[in-house]
Every structure is written in structure tokens, then in C-alpha cells.
Amino acid sequence: MAKPNRPRTDRLACLLHPTARFFWGLALLACLVFAADWKARGLLALLGMGLALAAGKRVSFGYFAFLVASVVVFNLFLPVGRVWLTLGPVPITEGAFFLGLGKGMTFAGLVFFSLASISRDLRLPGRFGALWGQTFAWYEQLMDQRKALKPRALLMSIDRLLERLYPTRPGTEADRPANRKPFASTKTGFPGWLLMGLTVVPAALVSVFLR
Amino acid sequence: MPGFGKRPVRTDLVAFFGALSLFFATLEYLFPKPIPFFRLGLSNLPLLVSLGFFSFREQLLLLLLKVVGTGIVNGTLTSYVFLFSTGATLASFLVMYGLYRLTPPRLVSLTGISLAGAIASNAVQIALAMGIVYGPASGVVAPWYFGLGTFTGWAMGWGATQFQKHSKWLGRLRGQT
Numbered sequence: 001m002a003k004p005n006r007p008r009t010d011r012l013a014c015l016l017h018p019t020a021r022f023f024w025g026l027a028l029l030a031c032l033v034f035a036a037d038w039k040a041r042g043l044l045a046l047l048g049m050g051l052a053l054a055a056g057k058r059v060s061f062g063y064f065a066f067l068v069a070s071v072v073v074f075n076l077f078l079p080v081g082r083v084w085l086t087l088g089p090v091p092i093t094e095g096a097f098f099l100g101l102g103k104g105m106t107f108a109g110l111v112f113f114s115l116a117s118i119s120r121d122l123r124l125p126g127r128f129g130a131l132w133g134q135t136f137a138w139y140e141q142l143m144d145q146r147k148a149l150k151p152r153a154l155l156m157s158i159d160r161l162l163e164r165l166y167p168t169r170p171g172t173e174a175d176r177p178a179n180r181k182p183f184a185s186t187k188t189g190f191p192g193w194l195l196m197g198l199t200v201v202p203a204a205l206v207s208v209f210l211r
Numbered sequence: 212m213p214g215f216g217k218r219p220v221r222t223d224l225v226a227f228f229g230a231l232s233l234f235f236a237t238l239e240y241l242f243p244k245p246i247p248f249f250r251l252g253l254s255n256l257p258l259l260v261s262l263g264f265f266s267f268r269e270q271l272l273l274l275l276l277k278v279v280g281t282g283i284v285n286g287t288l289t290s291y292v293f294l295f296s297t298g299a300t301l302a303s304f305l306v307m308y309g310l311y312r313l314t315p316p317r318l319v320s321l322t323g324i325s326l327a328g329a330i331a332s333n334a335v336q337i338a339l340a341m342g343i344v345y346g347p348a349s350g351v352v353a354p355w356y357f358g359l360g361t362f363t364g365w366a367m368g369w370g371a372t373q374f375q376k377h378s379k380w381l382g383r384l385r386g387q388t
Contacts, residue, residue: 026283029283067241071241074241075243078243099243103241104241106240107237110284131222131225131226131272132276134223134226134230135226135229135230135233137230138229138230138231139233139280139284141230142233142234143234158374158378159379159381162378162380163379165227166224166227166380166384168380168384169383
């Protein structure tokens with residue numbers, strides 16, 4: 001019988017307030033999406049992976065390697081730039097390869113930064129803030145459970161995932177995240193601000209200068 | 212949500228559908244684009260599926276979450292791509308919502324509604340490209356844009372119809388609302 005997964009410790013929760021953590025994630029996300037080069041995106045994705053692991057999230061290396069590889073293969077069908085070699089009718093081009101690699105890295109980075117920075121206790125001020133907080137909290141949960149989607153039984157797996165996240169069966173409404181009581185959140189102290197500075201500044205430098 | 216009108220807006224459900232839009236927008240990022248700015252429209256699926264049980268105000272709120280959220284997630288919030296996305300999403304929503312509310316279901320299916328939304332979205336994007344960003348030369352890609360847009364609009368509509376038919380989760384949710 002398979003062993004149940006042990007819950008992991010979120011090492012960032014004791015350093016960062018959920019709101020500060022959210023905006024920190026947005027800053028890192030901006031560095032990632034404005035990075036022009038695949039190498040910069042790869043480095044930032046690695047940073048994201050480290051932070052996601054520190055946040056106690058499960059990261060499957062094989063899954064992400066396969067994902068990046070499949071995005072690269074998918075992109076090779078639209079030739080761009082210098083031809084490296086020709087496989088049957090498909091020219092393998094340099095531009096398409098690196099474009100796909102950059103996209104795969106960006107996707108992986110998006111997942112990692114979301115996992116690391118969006119806490120389930122996120123509460124933003126105001127009515128719209130509350131709405132955004134809920135939206136991003138659910139987005140984080142969807143990203144966290146994305147592997148529950150099975151291409152061979154897509155509709156059924158989507159249905160199960162949706163029921164798990166937003167229960168609709170009679171008597172299960174109380175389990176919805178919006179009905180759960182928030183935990184007491186930590187204030188962001190000096191170590192938290194230091195962590196933010198030590199990640200955002202190098203990320204911005206990599207994004208701007210590695211081209 | 213108090214203050215938005217007579218009937219309270221179900222913020223938790225709107226937020227959940229908003230998160231689904233963001234999730235689909237993230238997945239869409241993986242697909243190659245044969246034409247610049249062309250989108251499959253996966254993130255429109257929650258908008259399409261929720262036409263039946265969200266009020267106009269809830270749909271508008273979902274639209275806002277989708278447009279701004281995908282701008283944040285894809286990093287297009289501060290670029291003209293955001294203008295394209297906002298214009299296209301608003302146009303397709305107004306067409307889809309109008310068709311859904313004003314025509315009987317036996318005349319227009321969800322696939323037809325999606326198709327009409329996709330055509331409206333592409334028309335607005337081409338108009339914005341020609342009028343604001345690239346000039347009249349960008350009209351060259353219009354036939355490709357409409358061709359691909361028609362196909363993806365049909366595919367999204369078909370997907371939404373299948374989901375509506377087979378999803379037990381959606382069935383129970385519609386029963387509750």
C-alpha cells in the first residue's frame with residue numbers, strides 16, 4: 001500500500017505576511033515574464049523551484065522536465081530562424097527551439113512562483129481586495145493540483161478536481177475555502193524583508209541584463 | 212457583495228470561476244501561436260459555461276478578474292497586448308451574453324454563441340491593430356485570424372457544451388443557484 005504523503009512545512013509562512021508574500025510573488029513574476037532570454041527564464045524558474053520547495057510544496061522534477069520538453073517539441077512545428085536539421089518534412093530550427101525552451105521555463109516559473117507566493121490565508125484590503133485574494137488563493141490550489149487532470153479522462157478528472165476544490169454535494173458546502181476560518185498570520189519582520197530583497201534584486205538584474 | 216446592486220453577488224463563486232480563467236490562461240501560454248496575438252481562448256471557457264447561472268453583474272466581475280488576472284499572470288498588464296485582450300474579451304462577452312439572453316436555446320447553441328464571441332473578439336483585435344498599433348497593413352492577417360478564430364471558437368463552444376452535458380459538478384452547482 002502506498003504511504004500517504006507527509007504534510008510539509010511552509011518555511012516562508014513564519015517569515016512573510018501573506019499580503020507581503022503575494023506582492024513579492026508579483027514582483028518575481030514580473031521579472032520572469034519580462035526576461036527576454038531563455039537562460040534568464042531558466043535561472044528564474046530555478047529560483048522559483050527553490051522557493052516553492054521552501055514553501056513546502058511538492059515539486060516533481062520529472063513532470064517539469066517532461067513539460068518543458070513537450071513545449072519545445074510542440075513549438076518546433078512552427079519553424080523560426082536558422083535550420084539545424086530536417087526530420088522528414090519538419091525543419092528543426094534554432095529560433096523555434098529556444099522559443100519553446102523559453103516558454104517551457106516561463107510556464108514552470110509561473111507555477112513555482114505562484115506556489116511559493118500565494119498563501120491560502122491571503123486577504124487583500126477592501127471588497128475587491130477580498131475578491132482578488134480569494135481568486136488567487138484558488139488559483140494557487142488549482143496550480144498545486146494540476147496533476148489531477150488526466151488527458152485520457154479529461155472531463156471526469158476536471159469534474160473531480162472541481163468537486164474537491166469547490167464542493168457541491170449536499171452537506172459539503174461548509175468545506176469551501178471561503179467558509180474556512182483564517183489562521184493568524186505572521187508579520188513580515190527583518191528576515192522576511194531580507195529574503196524579499198535577496199530574491200527580487202538578483203531576479204531583476206538577471207531579467208534586465210541576461211540577454 | 213453589498214453595494215453592487217439589489218441581489219448580492221456570490222463573490223466566492225465568481226472568484227472560483229476567475230481562478231479557473233487564470234488557470235486556463237496559464238495553460239494556454241504553452242501553445243505556440245501561428246499568428247502574433249492569436250489566442251485559443253481557453254480562459255473564456257469559464258465565462259461561457261457560467262452564462263447560464265451568473266447575473267450580468269457577476270459576469271462583469273468575472274470578466275474583470277479574467278482580463279486583469281491574465282494580464283498579471285502572463286505579464287501583459289503594462290503592454291498594448293492588454294488593450295487587445297480587454298477590447299476583445301469585452302466585445303466577445305457582450306455578443307455572447309446578448310445572444311444567450313435574447314435568443315431561444317433551440318435557435319442558437321452554446322457552440323454558436325462561442326463562435327459569435329470569437330468572431331467579435333477577432334474583429335475587435337484586427338480593428339485595434341489597424342487603427343491604433345500597426346496601421347492598415349495589419350489587415351493582411353485578417354483572413355488567417357478569422358479562419359483560425361472560427362475554428363477555435365467552434366472548438367471552445369464544443370468543449371463547453373460537452374462539459375455542460377457531462378459535468379455532475381456543474382449540474383449540482385446549477386441546481387443550487
